[in-house]
Every structure is written in C-alpha cells, then in structure tokens.
Amino acid sequence: MKEQKLSCEEVHEHICINLDEDLDSPKCRAIKLHLNECPDCVSYLKSLKKTIDLYKEYPSPRPSESAKVSIDEIIKKSHLSDK
Ligand SMILES: [Zn+2]
DSSP: OOOOOOOHHHHHHHHHHOTTSOTTSHHHHHHHHHHHHOHHHHHHHHHHHHHHHHHTTSSSSOOOHHHHHHHHHHHHHSTTTTO
C-alpha cells in the first residue's frame, strides 16, 4: 500500500469516521503527514476535540475514550500543535 496525499476533505471525513483507529495505520500516518503541512486541518481537529470534550460532560451520547486520546495524540504529533 503506497502513501498518498490526502485532501483536507478526506482528512476531515476519516477523522470523523475512524477516531479510534490505530494511530500507526497507513491512513492515520497519511493524516498526520497532512497535518504537518495544513494548519486548517489542525484547527479543525482542535475544534473537534473541543466538541468531544463538551460531549463528555453529558452521560449520553458519549464518544469513546480512545477517540479523545487519538485526537490528542494526533495534535501532539503534529508540528503545528501550538498554532
Ligand atoms: Zn488539510
């Protein structure tokens, strides 16, 4: 399987659908590569994380713990985490 460039839309879509996917999967690596070059997607990810944090204050519906961890990890591993 070859690494491919992702569009912003693909990144957003994949993050929404597969929040708890293994961070070392090829798709996730491609997303992290994209995030290193794309401040737009980093801020999208951060707002998504904020949304998940909000949801966590309610008993239901509740995103999985792993979803939150994945987003934290992706942001942490992005070089744009402070933007
Ligand atoms: Zn992007």
